[in-house]
Amino acid sequence: MSIADSPVLDFAGSPINKALSADDKIELYRKMVRIRSFEQAALKYYNAGKMGGFLHLYIGQESVAVGTLSLCGPNDHNITAYRCHGHALAVGMSMNECMAELYGKATGCSKGKGGSMHFFAPDKNYWGGHGIVAGQTPLGLGLAYGLKYKGLEGAALCYMGDGAVNQGAYHESLNIAALFDLPVIYVIENNGYSMGTSQKRSSSFRGCLAQRAEGYDMDWDVVNGSDLYEVRAKTHIALERARKQHKPTILEINTYRYYGHSIADANHKKYRTPEEIENYKKNHDPIHLWENRLLAEGVLTAEKVTEIKNAAKQEAAASVEFAEKSPAPAVESIMTDVYWETDNNTPASAIGRHFFTD
Amino acid sequence: MSIADSPVLDFAGSPINKALSADDKIELYRKMVRIRSFEQAALKYYNAGKMGGFLHLYIGQESVAVGTLSLCGPNDHNITAYRCHGHALAVGMSMNECMAELYGKATGCSKGKGGSMHFFAPDKNYWGGHGIVAGQTPLGLGLAYGLKYKGLEGAALCYMGDGAVNQGAYHESLNIAALFDLPVIYVIENNGYSMGTSQKRSSSFRGCLAQRAEGYDMDWDVVNGSDLYEVRAKTHIALERARKQHKPTILEINTYRYYGHSIADANHKKYRTPEEIENYKKNHDPIHLWENRLLAEGVLTAEKVTEIKNAAKQEAAASVEFAEKSPAPAVESIMTDVYWETDNNTPASAIGRHFFTD
Amino acid sequence: MSRILTYREALREGLDEELARDENVVLMGEEVAQYNGAYKVTEGLWAKWGDKRVVDTPISEAGFIGMGIGASMLGVRPVMELMFWSFHSVAFDQLVNNAACVRYMSGGLINVPIVMRGPANGGNNVGATHCHVPEALFASFPGLKVCAPATPADAKGLIKTAIRDNDPVYVMENVLLYGTTGEVPDPAAGDHLVPLGKADLKRQGSDVSLIAHGRSVLHCLAAAETLQQEHGISAEVLDLRSIRPLDVDAILATVRKTNRVVLVDESKGFGGVSAMVSHLIQDEAFDYLDAPIKRVTTLDAPAIYSPFIEPDQLPNPRRVVEKVLSLR
Amino acid sequence: MSRILTYREALREGLDEELARDENVVLMGEEVAQYNGAYKVTEGLWAKWGDKRVVDTPISEAGFIGMGIGASMLGVRPVMELMFWSFHSVAFDQLVNNAACVRYMSGGLINVPIVMRGPANGGNNVGATHCHVPEALFASFPGLKVCAPATPADAKGLIKTAIRDNDPVYVMENVLLYGTTGEVPDPAAGDHLVPLGKADLKRQGSDVSLIAHGRSVLHCLAAAETLQQEHGISAEVLDLRSIRPLDVDAILATVRKTNRVVLVDESKGFGGVSAMVSHLIQDEAFDYLDAPIKRVTTLDAPAIYSPFIEPDQLPNPRRVVEKVLSLR
Ligand SMILES: Cc1ncc(C[n+]2csc(CCOP(=O)(O)OP(=O)(O)O)c2C)c(N)n1
Ligand SMILES: Cc1ncc(C[n+]2csc(CCOP(=O)(O)OP(=O)(O)O)c2C)c(N)n1
Numbered sequence A, B: 001m002s003i004a005d006s007p008v009l010d011f012a013g014s015p016i017n018k019a020l021s022a023d024d025k026i027e028l029y030r031k032m033v034r035i036r037s038f039e040q041a042a043l044k045y046y047n048a049g050k051m052g053g054f055l056h057l058y059i060g061q062e063s064v065a066v067g068t069l070s071l072c073g074p075n076d077h078n079i080t081a082y083r084c085h086g087h088a089l090a091v092g093m094s095m096n097e098c099m100a101e102l103y104g105k106a107t108g109c110s111k112g113k114g115g116s117m118h119f120f121a122p123d124k125n126y127w128g129g130h131g132i133v134a135g136q137t138p139l140g141l142g143l144a145y146g147l148k149y150k151g152l153e154g155a156a157l158c159y160m161g162d163g164a165v166n167q168g169a170y171h172e173s174l175n176i177a178a179l180f181d182l183p184v185i186y187v188i189e190n191n192g193y194s195m196g197t198s199q200k201r202s203s204s205f206r207g208c209l210a211q212r213a214e215g216y217d218m219d220w221d222v223v224n225g226s227d228l229y230e231v232r233a234k235t236h237i238a239l240e241r242a243r244k245q246h247k248p249t250i251l252e253i254n255t256y257r258y259y260g261h262s263i264a265d266a267n268h269k270k271y272r273t274p275e276e277i278e279n280y281k282k283n284h285d286p287i288h289l290w291e292n293r294l295l296a297e298g299v300l301t302a303e304k305v306t307e308i309k310n311a312a313k314q315e316a317a318a319s320v321e322f323a324e325k326s327p328a329p330a331v332e333s334i335m336t337d338v339y340w341e342t343d344n345n346t347p348a349s350a351i352g353r354h355f356f357t358d
Numbered sequence C, D: 001m002s003r004i005l006t007y008r009e010a011l012r013e014g015l016d017e018e019l020a021r022d023e024n025v026v027l028m029g030e031e032v033a034q035y036n037g038a039y040k041v042t043e044g045l046w047a048k049w050g051d052k053r054v055v056d057t058p059i060s061e062a063g064f065i066g067m068g069i070g071a072s073m074l075g076v077r078p079v080m081e082l083m084f085w086s087f088h089s090v091a092f093d094q095l096v097n098n099a100a101c102v103r104y105m106s107g108g109l110i111n112v113p114i115v116m117r118g119p120a121n122g123g124n125n126v127g128a129t130h131c132h133v134p135e136a137l138f139a140s141f142p143g144l145k146v147c148a149p150a151t152p153a154d155a156k157g158l159i160k161t162a163i164r165d166n167d168p169v170y171v172m173e174n175v176l177l178y179g180t181t182g183e184v185p186d187p188a189a190g191d192h193l194v195p196l197g198k199a200d201l202k203r204q205g206s207d208v209s210l211i212a213h214g215r216s217v218l219h220c221l222a223a224a225e226t227l228q229q230e231h232g233i234s235a236e237v238l239d240l241r242s243i244r245p246l247d248v249d250a251i252l253a254t255v256r257k258t259n260r261v262v263l264v265d266e267s268k269g270f271g272g273v274s275a276m277v278s279h280l281i282q283d284e285a286f287d288y289l290d291a292p293i294k295r296v297t298t299l300d301a302p303a304i305y306s307p308f309i310e311p312d313q314l315p316n317p318r319r320v321v322e323k324v325l326s327l328r
């Protein structure tokens, strides 16, 4: 959360960024804009009572998912916590299946079973979407273990919040990652707060949260999340370390969320000042900064910006329509997707009673 | 476990050690000898089939409990894991109640309910004796919390093994200790092994295990456990930091166990060489070194040594006799000590069914 | 002398009174202080009582719950909030070993006067990991006590009793009850305490006994109304309130009176409080049963998110009515 | 074609065969490799299969179990040892949320083919924290499967089936059974698999049904012998073997045959497998019951250490006989 203090470095010249074509850069822009549009639509219809439960918006943090995941190849896997919409769209999930999931419709990515916190797309190497703080951190380790076990050159990106670093499961995972040389990258998306608790009220640390890596003899870095070039440049190094050396890394990416912890969080202007929020919006917004950068580079034009924004809005609106029109899940669907064996009607599933509803 | 590499420093001149009278020094010696004698007797009768379950011997590590606990005053509390006999005797529990507990007799310190892993003496500020690896680490934090809450100038010493550092609960405790400024000292009794796993096969770390403290902005130190002067000198600093500043510390005390993990561990000469064990016994035994030191200082004489050793052996033998002669607990005692309210026959305990044995 | 309070206000009043009564009582948990609680149960208490008595913790359930247990051994009386009871899963060892067994393993030398509280329920679309209802799970560990109030008055009375009890008491609240209202005795009339181990007959009846706890009690009361109005069936509703200790006498009394039982329990079908109560009834009132004991439980799958069908997964008045009508 | 093996050897043979059959099978746990297992179940397997297939982990149950779950999502098939099942308490979230719910929350996109195994029992004087018997606890979470073999043949057959099953299967072994012996089919005669969900009638009888799992089955067999010899009572012994899925048909069949039931269960009295089975029986075989269903459970306190009286806390043949004799 010390974005303001970071020295201004320019990562545009890093090889991984120099390799980007103009189209690639525009595509990164489009992805971030689409995430924001999707969530703005979600927010609107959540407030209209169309969804239940929580809605944890990613708005303000888009560069993290888009920047890091833009570097991923077919053997790179990823997993995150409940603030999972940005990653979902970044890996290529459609707005339709995501919006329908928020609505709790049968056409949702999880058939309406998971909701906002539980988007999954294993076909896109995206393993969710997890609601228990830091509960996904050993799973991310396991993805890395699986990659190494199968002899694949890949990495597992495991995202988490700044509040999650104080869960035991994360610590256990760090030690195993370093001890077993597993290709996992823990990405701390440090937005400065865990619900209403500022980082300094939840964690004791020296330097930064990522630096705890040293206690495990592990590499780490801190990243200015509002600069997409920096996110990519530093993540690339960690990815290569994972893929080629099977070595883990902690990356702490400083970022910010503009809305409350979840939309039910009406307190969010109490635990931080309106000025703080405004400052981020004005001076550190990752989409805005990337837009300016590409405009300056001559890669984007004002017309293109408008076109991309409009298209994203339309896509989001269409996904709302898709979700609205989709059928609710049937009550019977409550009882499927519990066991693989019963879902697949295997001989094993016919032996003994599996379900105990009176 | 890097005792051999430690530079040879002399802590005899530390004020806390200079303050020791000849009698004090002899008393420290006596305590260590008594612990060893007690456990040698326990080993003998365990092997004779007189006890059940586990027997985790402290032999080789005596200086840790005796050295650290010798500094404790009325407001200092302590708690440890299952290797708990040394601490029990060091705080002043009698051999009788301890031996009887190993025997599972009604006269045991826990009435035969706890066994080898679960000695307790709250009246001596000793809170056990805990079987789940690192499960006691948040309890130690809680003792510190209680002290601070009540405005007492004291510290909580929480002992643990080198294998316990990779449990999540410990990590959570460290963060809270540093964040809340709690007067707790985590004493890692590093005997180099967690069961059959050497430290380097269980932990990834830079420098040493205690150094992980830096990730929490916490103080730490490493101690040569075979030198009682050093144990006292360094623990004293941590205790003062806790008492006066409410600041936590991790102390890693290098030590060694001569026997297997528990007596059932017949493997213990497979995962470490006989030479390694011999080297410790010969060159690093804390009792032996202290004895030599006191002989050199002229505080002890050969006769006194013999007298102390004989007395300890007799005391241990007497405790065996006490245990042998003590009655087994009555079957009815299984159902007491579950709830405070039922034990004390309070009105609350008369309302509703508390127990559900068919 | 009674006022109408919400369940949330009643809990808060109970906490506030106990903070005033005993300086060793301290509230702890994630967001309980400055944020006023995720569900606002502790609203205003930090402002009133300050940093020492109302404490925000990091997201470290094993750490802070273990800390509370340790402090309780020295006489502090921590009342700890799990933002959801479901998060017990990351602190399970502290909850079932350290809290439940230390007294026993020490031969009675130690007691652990802690209270754990927070919501334990499905029905608010938060999905499988956030909807566990662990009353039976914790009641199965001797050394622990468990209760689950259904009304504001019981919520206040039980939280106060729990805080004064010298054993660990786990209080299961319900997000969907926080806003419900009911009469709560005026503090001026004296301490309002509801004992652990005492069930409450929430409705008299003669044809069938509906036995439940927590929000399921409200389903039973609604179902009883329908049964009376539409089917002429007189249902008695027994609110267990406390799971351990359990008011077995009250259970047997209602069964002996009506001879027919439906147990309503938000647990999943395998186990739950209801399986235990069912066993007890057939064991101790076998000859009084005119029909098998039936249950209404949560459909036996992890909790679904979809707001369209989550209500169908849970016990609800319709399912209770149907079950009663199906009794032979 | 049968050999006499110990329960331990039978498990080991099953593990060894599955390591050979499927290169994705990997054994993990504390001390399972170089130390040959705390209870020597995995003895020799590291020497035979090497570092990749048999892996020692740090004392980080949440970490390594979560790791196994994550790896299983990619097709690895981890068979993980808990040195004691009691240590589930420090990994509970991984065991009941990640393993049990990920399939559901993803709408069926993911499966988690893990096996968790280790001893789950009292009786070896290791005290309250090491003696949990969590069969019912885990069976209450839909998404999980649970079994508890009582004999060497069942141990081998069930561990092999568990490994091939595509859902998480939790296998509850028993320290006190590891050294017991029994016939196990020769591998030359083909794969020996015991399906989940199939109970085994371990002894025929006509007067009373003793229903149990794990070591309690042996108590039932011993008690049945005494009942026959000394009291002329013919007891049938049904070994559930698998807790979830549960062979309800076999349970109802024996009840319909004998009309009298004693359930023997090492759980504590509140809940347990037996409370669930009791509820099922009275629900589905009400008219066949000539007497209330009785249980023999562990005395309802944390596990005591004292070797002098620990056997009295647990079910044992004497207590089973007495319970049968007390049936009216
Ligand atoms: C084990 C657990 N404890 C508490 C919660 C409730 N909770 C959900 S999110 C959250 C804050 C997490 O903050 P952070 O890790 O910084 O992530 P962010 O929300 O900022 O993305 C809390 C306390 C939970 N889901 N799981
Ligand atoms: C959570 C948990 N996991 C595993 C065990 C089994 N176990 C008991 S002691 C031990 C080794 C601990 O080693 P260390 O912490 O170095 O302590 P030492 O025995 O050397 O004193 C293990 C694995 C346990 N008791 N609790």
Ligand SMILES: [Mg+2]
Pocket (backbone or CB within 6 Å): A161, A162, A163, A189, A190, A191, A192, A193, A194, A195
């Ligand atoms: Mg955050």
Ligand SMILES: [Mg+2]
Pocket (backbone or CB within 6 Å): B161, B162, B163, B189, B190, B191, B192, B193, B194, B195
């Ligand atoms: Mg050790």
